[in-house]
Structures are given as C-alpha cells and as structure tokens.
Amino acid sequence: xxxxxxxxxxxxxxxxxxxxxxxxxxxxxxxxxxxxxxxxxxxxxxxxxxxxxxxxxxxxxxxxxxxxxxxxxxxxxxxxxxxxxxxxxxxxxxxxxxxxxxxxxxxxxxxxxxxxxxxxxxxxxxxxxxxxxxxxxxxxxxxxxxxxxxxxxxxxxxxxxxxxxxxxxxxxxxxxxxxxxxxxxxxxxxxxxxxxxxxxxxxxxxxxxxxxxxxxxxxxxxxxxxxxxxxxxxxxxxxxxxxxxxxxxxxxxxxxxxxxxxxxxxxxxxxxxxxxxxxxxxxxxxxxxxxxxxxxxxxxxxxxxxxxxxxxxxxxxxxxxxxxxxxxxxxxxxxxxxxxxxxxxxxxxxxxxxxxxxxxxxxxxxxxxxxxxxxxxxxxxxxxxxxxxxxxxxxxxxxxxxxxxxxxxxxxxxxxxxxxxxxxxxxxxxxxxxxxxxxxxxxxxxxxxxxxxxxxxxxxxxxxxxxxxxxxxxxxxxxxxxxxxxxxxxxxxxxxxxxxxxxxxxxxxxxxxxxxxxxxxxxxxxxxxxxxxxxxxxxxxxxxxxxxxxxxxxxxxxxxxxxxxxxxxxxxxxxxxxxxxxxxxxxxxxxxxxxxxxxxxxxxxxxxxxxxxxxxxxxxxxxxxxxxxxxxxxxxxxxxxxxxxxx
Ligand code: ADP
Numbered sequence: 345x346x347x348x349x350x351x352x353x354x355x356x357x358x359x360x361x362x363x364x365x366x367x368x369x370x371x372x373x374x375x376x377x378x379x380x381x382x383x384x385x386x387x388x389x390x391x392x393x394x395x396x397x398x399x400x401x402x403x404x405x406x407x408x409x410x411x412x413x414x415x416x417x418x419x420x421x422x423x424x425x426x427x428x429x430x431x432x433x434x435x436x437x438x439x440x441x442x443x444x445x446x447x448x449x450x451x452x453x454x455x456x457x458x459x460x461x462x463x464x465x466x467x468x469x470x471x472x473x474x475x476x477x478x479x480x481x482x483x484x485x486x487x488x489x490x491x492x493x494x495x496x497x498x499x500x501x502x503x504x505x506x507x508x509x510x511x512x513x514x515x516x517x518x519x520x521x522x523x524x525x526x527x528x529x530x531x532x533x534x535x536x537x538x539x540x541x542x543x544x545x546x547x548x549x550x551x552x553x554x555x556x557x558x559x560x561x562x563x564x565x566x567x568x569x570x571x572x573x574x575x576x577x578x579x580x581x582x583x584x585x586x587x588x589x590x591x592x593x594x595x596x597x598x599x600x601x602x603x604x605x606x607x608x609x610x611x612x613x614x615x616x617x618x619x620x621x622x623x624x625x626x627x628x629x630x631x632x633x634x635x636x637x638x639x640x641x642x643x644x645x646x647x648x649x650x651x652x653x654x655x656x657x658x659x660x661x662x663x664x665x666x667x668x669x670x671x672x673x674x675x676x677x678x679x680x681x682x683x684x685x686x687x688x689x690x691x692x693x694x695x696x697x698x699x700x701x702x703x704x705x706x707x708x709x710x711x712x713x714x715x716x717x718x719x720x721x722x723x724x725x726x727x728x729x730x731x732x733x734x735x736x737x738x739x740x741x742x743x744x745x746x747x748x749x750x751x752x753x754x755x756x757x758x759x760x761x762x763x764x765x766x767x768x769x770x771x772x773x774x775x776x777x778x779x780x781x782x783x784x785x786x787x788x789x790x791x792x793x794x795x796x797x798x799x800x801x802x803x804x805x806x807x808x809x810x811x812x813x814x815x816x817x818x819x820x821x822x823x824x825x826x827x828x829x830x831x832x833x834x835x836x837x838x839x840x841x842x843x844x845x846x847x848x849x850x851x852x853x854x855x856x857x858x859x860x861x862x863x864x865x866x867x868x869x870x871x872x873x874x875x876x877x878x879x880x881x882x883x884x885x886x887x888x889x890x891x892x893x894x895x896x897x898x899x900x901x902x903x904x905x906x907x908x909x910x911x912x913x914x915x916x917x918x919x920x921x922x923x924x925x926x927x928x929x930x931x932x933x934x935x936x937x938x939x940x941x942x943x944x945x946x947x948x949x950x951x952x953x954x955x956x957x958x959x960x961x962x963x964x965x966x967x968x969x970x971x972x973x974x975x976x977x978x979x980x981x982x983x984x985x986x987x988x989x990x991x
Contacts (some may be wrong), residue, residue, distance in 0.1 A: 349377030351385070351522050358382070358520065359389050362497050366489040367517040369510050370501040373524025374687065375637040375694055378501040379410045379469050383442045384418065386465055386497075392441035394495065395464030400447040402475035404430040405600045406635040409611055411435075411444035431787055432816070432884050447477035451732060452787060454484065458736065465497045470635060471510070472502040472683075474719035474750075480729055483747045486514060503634045504683050506716075513749050527693040529644075533706040541647040542570055544703045546577050548645050549625055552701075553582065553590050559642025559698070560624040562632060564688050566649045571597045571627045578625055591621045598628035598636070603876050614638055633687045637694075644692040646685060648704040655725045657759035681717040685709060721752045726760035727790045731769055734776040735784035743774075766928040766944070767794040785895040786888070788812055791974070795925025796892060804917040805892065807852055811918070813885035814851035815974065815986065817877055846971065846988030848922060849915050850957045855881065916991075923990040926972035931984060933969045940971065940984065950976060953983040 351358075351372060361368050372378050383397050391397060401407040411428040420426055427436030429445040436443055445453075447468070454460055466485065471478055485498045500510055507519035538544035545563055552561055565571045575597050582593045596610055617640050618624045626638055630650060685702070692698025702709065721729075730743055744757055764770045767790060769780030776784075779797055786793035792812045799808030854871075858878055861867045868875040923930070931940035931950060942948050950973075952958050958967060968989030975985050 349375075349381055350524050351377035351381045354520070354522055355385050355389075358385060361518050361520055362386070362391075362499070365518055366496065367485070367498045367500070367514045369505075369507050369514075369517060369519040370499055370522065371505065371507045371519060372501070372503065372522035373526060374503045374634045374690065375639070376522050376524045378503075378522075379406070380413050380417065382467055382499065382501065383465075384414060387442055391465050391497070393464075396440060396462050397442050397465040397467065398450060398460075398463045399442070399444045399467040399469050400450050400478065400481065401444060401635070402447055402470050402473045402478055403600055403631060403635050404446055405602070405607065405631060406470070407444040407446050408607070409636060411442075412608075412611070413615075414442060414444070432880075432887055447475055447481055448787075451477050451480060451484075455732070455735060455784065459492050460488065460496075461492070461494060463496065464494075465499065467499045467501060469501050470503075471500045472505040472634065472717075474717060474721070476720040476724050476726075476729060479719055479721045479749055480733070482510075482513065482749050486747060504687060510749065526690055527695070527697045529689050529693040529697070530699045531689060531702060532699060533702050533709070534704055537704050537708070541649060541703055542574055542577070545574055545645050545647055546581060548701050548703065549578060550581050550585070552643050552645075552699075553593065553623060553625075554585065556643065556699075558591065558623065559696075560618060560626060560638070560640045561643040561645065562638060562641040562691050563625065563627045563645040564632070564647055565627055565629065566647065567629055568597075568599050568601050571599055571629065574627050578627070582625075591623050592619075593623050593625060594618065595625045595627065598626055598632055598638075600629065600631055603874075630684065630688075632691065633684060638691065639694060641691050641694065642696060642698045644688055644698065644700040646688045646700060646702045648685070648702060648708065650684065655723055655756070657725070657753065657756040681715065682709065682713045683716055685713060719750050721748065722750065722756075725763075726752060726756055727763040730757065730760040731764055731776070731780060731784050731790055734764075734770060734774075735781055763928045764790065767791065767925060769794065782895050786891055788816065788888070791925045791929065792816075793925075794927075795921050796888070798924035799918065799921035800892065802917045802920055804915075804921060807915070807918045808921050809885050809889050809892070810852050810855045810881075811848045811922075812888055813881045814855055815848075816884050816888075817881040844958075844968075844989070845915055845919065846968070847957050847974075847986045848988040849918070852915075852918070855885075919988065919990050922972055922988055926974070929973050929975075930990070931971050931973060933967055933971075942976070948982065950982045950984050952987050953977070953985045955985065956987050958987055958989075 358370070370378060370382065379399070379401075383399050386392070386397055399410070401410065407428045407430050411426055412422050415422040415426040418426060422428075423435040424437055424439045426442045427440040427444070429436055429443060429449045431446065431448060450460075450466070460466065468478055468481055468485070471482070482500070489496055489498055502510075507521065511517050511519050534544070545565065549561055549563060563574065565574055575595050578595050582595070594613065596613055598610060598614055602610060613624075614626060614636070615638070624640065626632065626641070628638075632638055689700035692700050733743055733746060743761070744754065761770065761774060764780065765772070768777055769783055769790060770776050779794070782797060783790055783793040786796065788796070792815065796805065796808050796812055799805045854873070855878075858864075858867055863882065865875040868878050928944060930943045932943055933940055934949070940950050940952070942950055952967070970990050971984070971987045972990050973984035973987045977983050977985050
C-alpha cells in the first residue's frame with residue numbers, strides 16, 4: 345500500500361511560494377519526502393521545461409540511492425530522465441531533467457559554468473548536515489540568484505536546521521515547514537558508560553530480539569569497521585539463540601563505503617519491509633540519521649559515538665577518527681550533538697510508538713552534548729575550498745570576508761592561504777597563480793593536483809596519475825591496504841614493498857604489477873586486493889589523465905617518449921613532484937627510531953603511522969631523512985599517514 349508522504353499534501357503551497365520567491369527554505373521531518381518528492385513536484389509543475397532540476401546531497405551514497413528511487417517512482421531508467429553525478433562517476437545523459445549530485449560536484453560545475461545556466465532549480469538538500477561544500481554553496485547561491493539573467497529557484501531543505509537563521513542569511517526568505525507525524529519514543533539510558541560500545545550494542549540488540557515484540561532495530565555505529573564487527577557478532581549471537589525463542593533475523597550493514605553492487609542489494613532489503621516473522625537489524629552510520637530513511641524501525645540503539653574529523657589549523661593536524669562524547673572519561677572529545685541524538689531517537693517513531701536505547705547515561709546527554717553539530721567548515725582544512733573560491737574569478741570575493749552562514753576562524757583561513765602559497769597556488773599577495781588555476785580544475789586535493797602539475801613538467805605524469813588515483817580510491821582499498829602490509833610482512837616476495845621509498849611508491853608499484861598482468865582480476869584476489877577498488881582506481885586514473893590533457897596540456901605523446909625516463913629505479917622525478925605537491929607537508933628525521941619533526945611554519949614531533957610501508961622496514965632501520973606525508977592524524981599520538989621519502 346502506497347503511503348502518501350507529508351510533503352505531497354503541500355504541493356500547491358510549495359509551488360505558490362516557489363513561484364513568488366527565488367529562495368525558499370523547506371523544513372520537514374526526516375522521511376517527509378523532501379529528497380525524493382520535491383524534485384518530482386517541481387518537475388510535474390513544469391520546472392524542467394526551462395532547465396534541469398539539481399538536487400545536491402552531501403553524501404555520495406544518498407545521491408545514488410535517492411536518484412535510483414526517484415527513477416523507479418517515475419518508471420524511467422536511471423541515467424536517463426533521472427540521473428546522478430558523483431566524483432568520478434557521471435550517470436546522466438542528454439535526457440536528464442532531474443539530476444542528483446553531490447554538493448562537491450555542483451561546486452566543480454560552477455567553475456566551468458559560473459552561472460549554472462543549465463539548471464532551472466537548485467535544491468540544496470540535507471543542509472542541516474552543514475557539510476563544507478553545502479556551506480560554500482549557500483554563500484554562492486546568495487550571489488547567483490541576483491546575478492543570473494535567466495530565472496533560478498533555490499530551495500534549501502533540512503530536517504533540523506534553524507530555519508530562522510538561514511532565512512535571515514537570505515534576506516528573510518520564506519520558510520515552509522512541513523509538519524511530520526512522529527509517534528512517541530521512550531528513551532532508555534544506560535546507567536554508566538560501557539567499556540565497549542560494541543559489546544554493549546550487541547547485548548542490547550539481542551535483548552530486544554528476545555524480549556520485545558516485532559519491529560526492526562536500527563543500530564548506530566561509527567563506521568565501516570565497527571559495523572562489520574557488530575554484524576559478524578550479531579550473526580553469531582542470533583545463531584546461538586535457542587531455536588523458537590525468537591523470530592528470524594536479517595542483519596544488514598548500511599554505510600557509505602559499501603561496494604555499489606552490494607549497496608543496491610542492501611538497499612532493496614533496507615527499503616522493503618521485513619518478511620513476516622522476521623526482524624531486521626540495520627547496523628548503520630549516521631547516514632541513517634536523516635540521509636536515508638529506513639521504514640519499519642521500532643527500536644533504535646544509539647552508541648552515542650560519532651565519527652568526526654576535527655582539523656586543528658594551529659597544528660595542521662586532524663584529530664582522532666572516532667570521537668567519544670565525554671570529556672570526563674576521555675581526554676579529548678568532540679561531542680555528538682543533542683540534535684543528532686534526537687534525530688536518531690526519532691527514527692524509532694515513524695510508524696508506531698518506539699524505544700530508543702542510549703548506551704550512555706542521561707547526564708552525558710544533558711551536560712556533555714553540544715546543542716548543535718559543529719559545521720564542517722569549522723573543523724576542516726580549507727585549502728581546497730579557498731583555492732576553489734579564489735579560482736572563481738569574482739572580484740567581490742575576498743576570502744576573509746566571504747559571506748558564510750557560520751564563518752570559519754581567521755586562523756583556519758590563514759592556514760589555508762599559507763598552504764596554498766607554499767605550493768605556488770597563490771602569490772605573496774594572495775592572488776591565484778596560473779598553476780593554482782589549473783590545480784583548481786582537477787578534482788583532487790591541492791597537494792595531489794600540484795603533484796600532477798609538477799610531474800607533468802618533470803616527465804613522470806603517468807606515474808603521478810597512478811599515485812593520485814590510488815590515493816583517491818583509497819577508501820575502497822583501505823581495508824585491503826592493511827592486509828597487503830600484513831601479507832607483505834609475511835611474504836615479502838609477493839607484493840611490491842615500495843622499495844623502501846614509502847607508501848606512494850608502494851601504491852604505484854601495486855598498480856603497475858596489476859598493469860603487467862593485464863589487469864587480471866585474479867591477481868587482485870590472490871593479493872588480497874579488492875577487484876572493484878582496483879577497477880575504480882583504473883577508471884579514476886583515466887579520468888584524471890583526460891582532465892590533465894585538457895587543463896594542463898599533459899601530452900600523452902610526450903608521456904610515451906618519457907616513459908623510459910619514468911622507470912628510473914629511484915623514482916627520483918616522481919619524488920621530486922611529490923615534494924612540490926606536499927611542500928607544506930615535509931618532515932625531517934630525528935635521531936631516535938621513527939621520530940620526525942615537521943618542517944615549516946608548524947614544527948612538531950610526529951611518528952610514521954603503523955600502517956605505513958616504512959614501518960614494515962623498521963627492522964632494516966631504513967627510515968629516510970626527509971619525508972612528505974599525506975596527512976597528519978592524531979590518535980593516541982600524532983602520526984603521519986601515507987609517507988614517502990624525498991631528498
Ligand atoms: P526526507 O528527505 O524528507 O527525509 P525521503 O524523500 O528521503 O524523505 O524519503 C521519503 C520516503 O521514501 C521514505 O519512506 C523512505 O523510506 C523512502 N525512500 C527513500 N529512498 C528510498 C530508496 N532508495 N528506496 C526505497 N525507498 C526509499
């Protein structure tokens with residue numbers, strides 16, 4: 345039976361407001377139909393006659409999933425009338441009139457087409473997530489609606505955002521609130537913070553399964569790693585329960601790094617109701633907070649943890665990945681917000697009264713959680729964003745005065761400017777250079793785009809493209825990397841080991857070995873590499889190479905000639921290119937073991953991350969004197985991740 349989503353009842357009202365205003369804020373409960381229906385309403389009412397409707401999503405998975413759903417509802421093939429575009433993957437065609445895309449892709453499109461003339465409507469969805477790119481888009485939209493000669497409608501949608509604040513930002517634009525119905529949710533707290541939230545989530549899930557009536561369980565974990573662990577524990581746990589003591593169980597992981605085929609398969613099972621006498625356990629990241637609405641959930645288990653990266657501009661360091669909520673028990677904390685915790689609880693009350701089990705004491709919620717989530721712009725390195733804004737060529741954009749909904753700190757903007765200066769992307773007056781302009785056209789972070797440009801100059805573009813592609817696809821290889829390192833330690837002859845030069849070279853050698861066997865998938869499985877991840881790398885590499893040919897006049901003919909040169913045993917040219925790209929991320933070896941001191945503006949003591957191939961060479965005492973690193977990350981100690989020796 346088709347359920348009428350709340351937003352549908354507001355169709356006339358929405359059209360009336362949109363017709364009279366260029367910018368409208370739409371606030372609606374999660375699941376009210378903002379992501380899937382707004383675009384269809386506007387399409388029905390003629391807004392695709394004058395252009396495409398763009399709907400941005402902060403998450404790649406959501407862009408793919410929601411577009412698939414909308415295509416299905418409209419009875420068209422995905423990629424035709426309804427399509428999606430995410431970094432390195434464009435599934436749209438001439439026919440596309442509703443396009444779901446990540447906010448990053450829309451930003452990139454605006455570089456080549458600053459007025460975004462192909463779009464009649466731009467919907468910035470999930471604005472409450474306050475992703476870095478959505479925040480920048482908010483500032484740009486403000487200018488664009490005034491600037492554009494053809495008509496543009498901008499809708500900003502959110503589940504929890506302070507509508508008044510956004511409305512004020514857009515000169516008091518109207519706010520339309522779509523009331524949603526939520527059933528009461530009983531909140532149950534743990535009496536104390538568990539020592540292991542994984543074990544505690546397992547116990548709570550099995551208790552519900554044994555004791556509570558029918559209804560699916562949604563469990564919030566922090567990421568792929570702990571989701572996989574919990575899924576496997578749940579599988580064992582459910583199996584060991586006495587037969588007949590409870591209903592059947594389906595256990596489903598839901599996170600942003602699922603392989604596409606698996607994602608499609610999981611989605612079908614996540615979005616269709618559980619079979620009779622069967623309970624679903626959906627183990628998800630905060631993607632299920634608002635991005636993807638899972639129906640049928642009656643019980644929510646909230647670990648209270650959130651995976652968040654926090655950039656500190658004064659040290660240039662990202663702090664630990666999984667953040668705990670309490671500053672009392674742990675020394676460092678970036679609290680989950682009450683808004684997020686409430687959203688999680690709300691997922692239990694969509695279809696009937698529900699229960700939410702919080703795996704932490706109520707005092708934490710009251711006293712330790714912040715009111716709102718800190719916007720990403722205030723906890724990220726801004727080098728990429730600042731370079732992008734600089735390349736827009738708009739005379740009135742002064743980065744330090746750019747109109748942000750919540751401005752980043754001056755320190756963080758200055759840090760970004762300094763980084764860009766070190767890699768020649770801007771000059772001493774802060775003006776973007778020719779190099780910087782070309783860098784901005786590449787869909788990569790500044791260090792990698794600068795590496796590619798330098799490589800193009802010194803005859804090792806082909807190698808650098810591989811390194812950039814391998815690093816860009818790293819999320820899909822990540823799991824494998826550690827296995828590779830482990831395996832390599834056991835069987836050094838199996839896989840290349842970076843020849844002591846470091847991680848970038850190892851990534852290159854892995855790809856080259858695969859190339860030598862004609863991209864044979866069996867080679868990947870034999871070496872514990874995900875075939876799909878490697879194929880993705882190959883595709884990314886091809887795309888990057890095409891962009892380089894266009895933007896930086898990277899000539900493949902020249903490359904063939906110089907290919908011989910590239911085969912230098914010591915990878916000298918490639919390492920030179922890496923030094924240019926990572927000029928702000930250099931470190932010098934200290935006399936003791938694996939200790940290094942970062943050079944430049946911020947000098948601090950750091951170590952080589954255990955996942956690095958250089959660590960595997962530790963026994964040989966082969967730590968190089970100077971290295972560049974891809975990022976600094978502070979977990980138990982400050983570490984350099986993805987490290988490569990330079991001269
Ligand atoms: P909102 O954006 O307001 O949170 P959505 O438009 O995402 O709401 O969701 C509306 C309904 O569509 C929900 O019941 C949700 O379960 C369903 N839905 C969303 N995406 C999919 C999908 N990919 N497959 C099946 N159902 C989906």
